[in-house]
Amino acid sequence: MSTRTLEFRPGSEEWWLASLLAAELLALVAYFGLTDAGITGPRYVLYPLVWITVGVWAVLRTSPPVANERARWVAGGVAAGYVLVLAFLTGLLAIYLSSGAGGSHGHSHVHGLQVTMTSPGWGPRISYVSHAFHVYFVPFRVIGYLALGYLVYATLLDATRVALSGVVGIATCLSCAFPLVASALGGLGGAAVMGGLAPYSLDISTAAFLVAVGLLTWRPGHRGGHSAP
Structure with a gap:
């Protein structure tokens, strides 16, 4: 069994984490x-x-494997789409399809740019709301x-490197598919899809996030915690 010595030298993973904490x-x-x-509620302060x-x-402990330019563009596009889907599901982004001249999207938001100072992690919260969309x-x-x-x-990138084809690698990568579903469910929980779970929405989304990070960091069939070339 391999062991790893903690090194708190400037620039190391441990140093950055200690500085962040x-x-x-x-x-x-x-x-x-x-x-x-x-x-x-302590958990509302600590969870963020x-x-x-x-x-x-x-992020500090994960290094994408070496791949050709086409694979990097494809993986980057999928990852960007992943983030956008989560942002829409959790309400960070929204587009009001019914907006128009003199129209209303049915939301009583104050339009324009706002900055709100709240508990660290929750804030500083920045929002921009218009008649057509909002960004939080x-x-x-x-x-x-x-x-x-x-x-x-x-x-x-790791799936395309180790599989016979990129499509097969992505399709058979459980650790890619499950975290998306888990995180989406966590975000939907935050939207109180099931009213009875609304008081636990932050707990649900935090658990989903930790499961997603865990599976994507220690992927089934992947050797080691780092995505090394």
């Missing part, structure tokens, strides 16, 4: 110490930081979904 702790102390905000930490950790930037969601997109990109 220190920054998150300082941000929490500063926010709750300098504002009148209170902690109503779990998303950010796990997402950054997974929620740090932990955006960082988490971008991390998943990067892991999907690396996984697809």
